[in-house]
Amino acid sequence: MxxxxxxxxxxxxxxxxxxxxxxxxxxxxxxxxxxxxxxxxxxxxxxxxxxxxxxxxxxxxxxxxxxxxxxxxxxxxxxxxxxxxxxxxxxxxxxxxxxxxxxxxxxxxxxxxxxxxxxxYVPMWIFHRSTDVLTHVNELRNHRVAVGVSGSGARSLGEHVFALNGLTINNMSMQPLSNNAALLALQSGEVDAAIFVDGAENHAVWTALHDPTLKLLSYSKAEAYHRRLSFISKLTLPPGVVDLANNIPEREVDLIGTKxxxxxxxxxxxx
Missing domain, CATH: 3.40.190.10 (Periplasmic binding protein-like II)
Structure with missing residues (x-):
């Protein structure tokens, strides 16, 4: 394979x-x-x-x-x-x-x-500001999250992922922000996490990957998403593949995404 x-x-x-x-x-x-x-x-x-x-x-x-x-x-x-x-x-x-x-x-x-x-394939990147290491999407409960504008790839895929994790507007503050606007809100502390569905070359994703104050969620149950929804695939981001000179990411990251x-x-x- x-x-x-x-x-x-x-x-x-x-x-x-x-x-x-x-x-x-x-x-x-x-x-x-x-x-x-x-x-x-x-x-x-x-x-x-x-x-x-x-x-x-x-x-x-x-x-x-x-x-x-x-x-x-x-x-x-x-x-x-x-x-x-x-x-x-x-x-x-x-x-x-x-x-x-x-x-x-x-x-x-x-x-x-x-x-x-x-x-x-387009991964679903979830960046956050928490000092803790997040490995489950349901850990976004009771947090402010930039989920993408209506009709965006982030919002469209995110809605499926949120449903699987029991996340709704009643237990998560969903902010309609995408790409650069979502990144700025995350960096300024207006939101606690931001979701992007695009390639690593997307300016906001690339910048977030290089921002030492932000962390990237690694899906500990990535395979489960594929088993539940066939259009979701498990993706692997190996160490250094984004930026070998700066060793980004530092360690292997499990992601999910779609085509x-x-x-x-x-x-x-x-x-």
Whole structure:
């Protein structure tokens, strides 16, 4: 079995893989469109994510690369995967393709949305300020936690994880903050913990990993999440894989995560 550490490869390599995957998907969409309508589409509306997240960065690269082939990609900035699925389900949104993630789409609401490609794994990072070492998500009970804005990847995956741990708005103060805003709130003490669902290259995640005042939760029951919810995977972050020169992380960390995906609207007539 290929070691899951490979999911934490360098940014350049990950971006290259994502770009190649997207290009292959677009080619497939063109091929299907060729048989369904008179000409393949030359204009695609892509729902991406938050401006300070990696999905927005990927979208910018797609715009640049596909423009060379005469394809115009119009980016729709959103809160993330949850928002994107909603737009794909809305026939009036004008969105053709969007980034989503595991555990969001459900039937029958998403019956007209198809997954084109599974791109890469996104971990669920939980950083905290506690002097204690936290190993269980339910230890966030009675704490102030930045859980991501509505429609974000953090909020979408977090809701499933919170439910498994009996965490609700009645026993945990959930603050709708994502990425840089969540990090600033954590560093200033406005919240006790912050959740991120993105790659290690996300600015907020990268900064938190290098902040000596913050600790990263290692899931002691990571395998249990996968057993309970099939779209969640156990991931391993080995010592030094994020920053070998500075030995970050110092020791092996068990994480959980899900897959980032590219989804499209299934249509048989021009939109």
């Amino acid at each position: 290929i070691f899951k550490n490979l999911r934490f490869r360098a940014q350049r390599g990950r971006v290259s893989i994502a770009i190649m995957t997207f290009a292959m998907v677009v080619a497939a969409v063109w091929a299907v469109a060729y048989f369904l309508q008179t000409a393949p589409p030359r204009h695609i509306v892509l729902a991406s994510g938050l401006e300070d997240g990696l999905l927005h960065q990927y979208a910018k690269r797609y715009i640049e690369i596909l423009a060379r082939s005469g394809v115009t990609v119009e980016e729709r900035i959103t809160n993330g995967p949850g928002d994107n699925l909603r737009l794909l389900q809305d026939p009036q949104s004008g969105v053709d393709i969007g980034f989503t993630q595991g555990g969001i789409a459900t039937l029958p609401e998403a019956k007209n949305v198809i997954m084109l490609a599974s791109l890469y 980032a995906m590219l989804a499209a609207v299934m249509v048989s007539t021009p939109r």
